[in-house]
Amino acid sequence: MARDILLIEDDRSLGAVIKDFLEREGYLVQWCTTGEEGLTFLEHTAVKLVLLDIMLPDIDGFTVCTKIRSTQSLPVIIISARSGDDDQITGLNLGADDYMGKPFSIGLLLAKIKSQLRRSYGKQAETPFLRDKDLVVDTASRTVCLNETPISLTVKEYELLVLLLENAGKTLQKDWLFDMVWGVDCFSEPSTLTVHIGKLREKIEADPKKPRRIKTVWGVGYRYETL
Template sequence: MTRILIIDDEPQIRRFLTISLESQGYQIIEAESGRRGLEQLALEQPDLVVLDLGLPDVDGQQVLKDLRGFSDLPVIVLSVRNSEKEKVQALDSGANDYVEKPFGVKELLARIRAVLRSTSGKEVPPKAYDDGRLRIDYHLRTVVLAGERVHFSPREYDLLLELVQHPGQILTQQYLLKKFWGPSHLEDSHYLRIFIRQIRSKLGDDPARPTYIETEPGVGYRFIGGS
C-alpha cells in the first residue's frame, strides 16, 4: 500500500485529505508541523509527501530543503501561496509538483498518480516513449508522429526529451534555461518560448488544449502525455 505523509497545520485539511486519499487505497500519515513532518519522514518512510508551506514552526520552503538534504522522496507542495516566486522556489528546491489551495481532489489525485509514475522504477529507465500516436526512441533519437518521422533539431529533441522523462512534473524556466543555455541565460525566457512553440508545432499540440506540453504561466512547463 502506498503511504503518503501529509504535513499541514490545518486539521480540517488533514482530515479532508485523509478521507479522500484513504478512499483511493492510500495509507495516510499526518504531521501538524515541519519538525514533526521530518520526524515522521524518518520514522514511517512514506512513499510520497504532501507539504504545506505555511507551517507554524518552520517555513515549508525550509522543510523542503531539509528533506532534500537526505531524501529524494517525491514531494507535492499544497499551498495557498500562489505567487510565481514561491512556485519557482519550491520547484527549484526539489518539489515534484505544486498545487494551489483551494484545490479539487480529483486534480490532486491525478497529480499524485503522475508523480508516483514518474518516480517509480527509475533503476530501469524505459527505452522509448510510445502512446500509440507519438513515439520517441531515446537511443535512436527519433520522433515519429502518427507513423511519420518528424525532424527535430538537436536542441529541440533534447528539450522535448527532458520534459518527456519527467512526466507530470513542472520543469521551471530557470532549470531549463540553465541546463540548455547555461547560467548566463537565466533571464532569456524568450529562447525557451521559441523552442517550446516549435516543438508544439511539430507535435501538432494546441497550447490552449494541450495533449503533450502544458504551460504553468510564469513558472515553467509540464509533460502531460500519457497522464
C-alpha cells in the same frame, strides 16, 4: 507495494478532507501538523510521497522541503495558499516535484499523486495488491482474501495487517504500531494493540496459538514473516 503518503498540513479541516479522501482511494496516509513532526516521522518511517504545506506553525514548508531533499529523493508535492509565481519558483527550485495553489480540486491532487508515483516507482506504484502466498490484500478496495475466500476485518485490523505486510521481515515496535493505527493523540490503552493482534491472528493464522505469520518479538513488538 507500499503506497504511503505523508501529509504535512496544519489546517485541520483541509487535512481531514485530504486524508479521508486518499484513504478511501486505498492509500495509507500519515498526517502531521507541523514541519518538525513531519521531519521526525520521516527519520523513522519510509514513505512514498510527501504532500507539504508552506505556511506551518513552526518552520516553513520551504525549509522542510530543503531538509527532505538533503537526505531523500522521494516525490514532494507542495500544496499552499501562497500560489504566486515567486513562491512556486522557489518551491520547485528547492526540489519540490509539483506545486498546487489552494484552493485546488481534490481530483486533480489525486491525479498528480498518481503521476508522481508512476514517475518515481514505475508500474509497481499502481499495483494495489499485497500478497503472502494464499493471503491477498487489495488496498484499492480495502478487501482481504485468504485461500480465495474473503475475510472480514475491522478497520483497525485491516490497517494493522497492511502495516505488517508492507514491513514484512522487520520488527515493528509496539508504540510505533499503536501510533500509526490509533494515532499519537489516542487515549486508548496500549493493550488495545495486543487484543487486535490476537483477533487478526484468529482470522489469518492456521493455528492462532502457534502463529507462523505474525510473530511476537518479546519486549519489542511484532514481526510479519511471509510463508
